[in-house]
Amino acid sequence: VQLVESGGGLVQAGGSLSLSCTASGRTFSIYAMGWFRQSPGKEREFVAAISWSGGSTYYADSVKGRFTISRDNAKNTVTLQMNSLKSEDTAVYFCAVQGKIYASGSANRYEYAYWGQGTQVTVSS
Helix, strand or coil, X not given: CXXXXXXXXEXXXXXXXXXXXXXXXXXXXXXXXXXXXXXXXXXXXXXXXXCCCCCCEEECCCCCCCEEEXXXXXXXXXXXXECCCCHHHCEXXXXXXXXXXXXXXXXXXXXXXXXXXXEEEEEEX
């Protein structure tokens, strides 16, 4: 599976960004997807996940109400819409494919089998 993220960049606090992740190489529609982020010197942390069908979504408490994860199985794409961005959202953002089919999504990064290369998001205060 190949995952390519896009949409990162520099934004002022309070602004918005939309990250996209396009998958190829496997049947995208049967896998749950997740977004994680990592700041320098910190562990990679969970941001959001979406089930294989798109019917269930999960968010870290720190982004709940500000970020929205969605997927378009026809386009093999998962999107993370980020609003009301804060300086603490600054990180490299990674999308990932959960390792088993027909899963509901997970906050546990070790359950994800494939990862993109990451895209930098910088929020200036």
